[in-house]
Amino acid sequence: MKLGNCLKVLKTSSHQLIAPLMVAMLASIVGLTFAILMKYMIDILASGEEKQLYDLILFAISFGVVRGLAPVLNGLREYYTGKLVEAREKEFRAKFIEENLHAGYEENSRKNIGMTMRIMHGGIQGHRTLIRSIFSGLLPTLFDVVFIIVTLVLLVDISIAILIAAIILIYGSVIIAQTKQRVPYIRAIASQDKEINGAINNYLSNHEGLLGWGRVHGALDGYKSEAAALFDTFRQNRVAILKHNIVLSIVIMLSMVLVLIYVGYLIGSGQETLGSFLMIVGFMSQIFLPLNAIGFSYRQIINAEVDLEKAFNYVHNKSSTQQSSPVGIPHKSLLNIEFSNVSCEVNGISVLEDLSFEIKSSSIAIIKGTSGSGKTTILRLISGLLKPSSGVVRINGINIQQLSPVRLSESIVVTSQESLLFNGTLRDNLIFYGEKLPDNDILNMLEMIGLKEFIDDLPDGLDTFIGDRGQMLSGGQRQKVMIGRALLAKPYCLVLDEPSTGLDEAAVKSLKELISKLSEKTQLLIVTHDQRLMHINNTEASVVDLDKKGRLANVKL
Template sequence: TIISQRIVDDSIPEKDLGGVIFYTGLSLALLAFHFLTMYLGVRSLSGQTQEIFRKLRSRIFHKLNFMQFRFLDTIQTGRLLSKYAFDTNNIEATVIQIVTGIIPELLRTVLLILTLAYINIWLLLIVLICIPLFAVVRVYYYRPIEDNNQAVRVAREKMTGQANELISAIKLIRGFGQESVAKEQMNLLSDQYSEMRVSQMNLNQSLGYIMFSVVTGLSLLGVGICGWLVIEDKMTMGALVALIGALPICLYPVNMLTQFSLQYLLGAESYRSIKELMDSHYVEVWTGEKLLQPMRGEIELSDVSFSYGDEGDDLAIEQLTTTIQAGEHVAFVGPSGSGKSTIVSLILGFYAPSKGEIRIDGVSQSELAIKAFRQDCAIVMQDNLLLSGTLMDNIRFGKPTASEAEVRQAASHANALEFIEALPDGFDTKVGERGVSLSGGQRQRVAIARALLRNPKILILDEATSALDYESEKSVQEAIDYLAKGRTTITIAHRLSTIRSANRILVLKQGKLIDQGSWTELSEQEGAFKELLDAHR
């Protein structure tokens, strides 16, 4: 700006070509220096910004890993994914715009305003009059945009949550021929989201058009005022040229701030969304630090009651007292809804008892380092989740440091080695999401191999063979019998034939323990177990 004034007021009137060349060269040199410093600064700040958001995503995922199941049971997975992906991206875009755009432009504007004040005080007054007008427009639009962004965020979370749920249930949808129903549900949420987005875009565009008009009008007004000052000999022509060049540069950051405010409001709404998650008190209650070295595997439930509701109504488990000795094989049986799987969730610490106490090797569950305790446990479920990697990855999930030989040995004992080696890629076979490329029996044997590799002290079998055909069940049951040797084993049984080898059978009804004993004892006496046995015959 000063250079432009010097050229117009000094070099041109004196026809000093050398001065013009000098000032032009100086301008180019300053421009190159400005570009270099901006490039290096932005590059450095960009790297630091990405590191910050890498840590933020890590913290969010860590938080999700330790959220209470009471919370996770009531929220759609897609809504959590929206917070993890979309909201972090919005905040990232906001911070990047601040770092790479707003801060450099503000610094440049401050220097430019000081330069204008040095050239002519009237220039400073004109710029300072123009800037507040932007703030008025910005404040007027703030609340509508903020409310609209919140509505868009909520609509997006609902849409992604429903999409995740329906995609996960695609086989169920096709099996029942309900494609049109699922499509209608998604279209409804998609339409609602689109309406919110259209409203958001219209609001943002209207602000952009208004700001463009204001910038253009103020620039013309500034030039007109300066023209009058030149005529009145209160300003030189060079100062006018300087203002013509400087005013758009001064107003650009203000206009940029207005555009940034749109991104800022998006980022602010996403920040509130993530803060809501990070500040949530729905985290696991376990704070104990005691380690069991080594753990024997004795489990004692003392007067344990539990309700899934916050009010303590509708008890899933009521005043349950029993002791499972280390190395004992105990089976829980009972009709659906009797509380069998709830007991497993309580033992693993997925939920805390509403009343009573659980002790492991004589130590209260509340005093245990719960993560270390779980590392000595393994669970094989009816519908085992396999990750979308290779068979080697899935088995090694039980013990990430295991060698290939250890994995093969575990697969052999789980009766899985034969079918794995028959596959074209063997252990490198991709199993697909949730293991869809494998049969039910194959998935179960991979899950058993995973549990074997872990070498747990406590083994939990949650209806591990109930969904299998006879041949698959026989192979899986042989693997389970091998896996259960010498370990505290808890079996949740649907098929009663699978628990003949249990040392003790506990019969549940509506969350209460109503009978217990060995297979022989219970099958020979009248009672709930004999009724279940007769019903299965």
């Protein structure tokens, strides 16, 4: 994506651009007016006219006001630029999340979440940098230049205006040309830096595994060789900056000497006043600073371009899958789930083949099959995450494709076989799907699932932090917290994907008691390869039995 495309990002909210633009212009005018005041004062003092005290007071007041206003105007410019940045960030984040959700299960399953997060942050940072570089860097400099040239034409002499315009042009061009030469380094640093951070992130998040297998040194060597390339680019960039600054110094030296000699000559020959001389010196020393910042802003914009390019490429090639007129599940009852000649291919791999079965409104249904037979894929089809490659999935007789995804996710809640807990408090994890609930409701539910005693013993109770992916809980406790989370969402049908993973005999026994208790309140669909779960106390379950290739081996309904 080129700068033009980056600017399009701004175009979308043009009404928000007016305030920061106006303030930036005003800040330039006020910031440079001091030099004009100096000119008039010096000219008055040099002329030896009467009323000098009165003029001196007027000058002092104006000079004070003009210099004093600068921080306010700069503050206002930052205020409006910040407002623009925030508005854009809010929109960008929402868009990024939405596009990723629309991308669907298949595409998202290929993604590295850490990378997705880094790309989103890169995009946010890119927006921020781009907007700030333009409104606090490029535009103020442009306004300064225009103001100086117009002032010189009106108050001094056109030849001086042309000379200074030429110097500014040469100086600006040298900066841009030199920065352009460094674009490859800047782009390389911007992307290498992020790749290395990604690699470090992987090493850090696999810390336990790496230490456990004694591989940490290998990982460090890998890091070092990747980092070597980055640090070499850093070095080349540093050398280029040094050369760049030497050339700029020469341009400043020559132009200052040239301007001073020329203006000195004009004063000597009586064509210009001492005041004009001071004004020009004031302008010259004032303008080199923002001109230098052009290089900085330009580099920042290139960095932003790299980040935005990544972020937009990441989200923009998604096909959104809006349903035409989605409907809800007709009435709250035991759901009838029907697979009719369903085949499913995921990321090019055939997972289910011509599968047909019907779970007829039973309070407990079990889908069993060996590991890899396609059980979780069936759940993804039922919850609408995946679409069948052929065949139809129906719930209460309605093709699932016609159901509203939101209503579907309210009606059927799946507790995944992996822990989907996050690093927060127990309460945050439990109420993840829904609105805030009174502690009493949460505790009643915990009582039912047999977690209340455990939580009562914790010093912070529901406010206890449970660590990354809930690692401060045991496997059985994690399962129960996930079941609790699903129950608080009050689904018609609760789906448990391999709920006995990693549980010992005692924990399985308590899970079976829980399942039998739950089945009195909620419809349950249990997916498992665990023989221990086949007979749930006295409850008679419907069983769908898959063979290795995701085809029907047996059915007992």
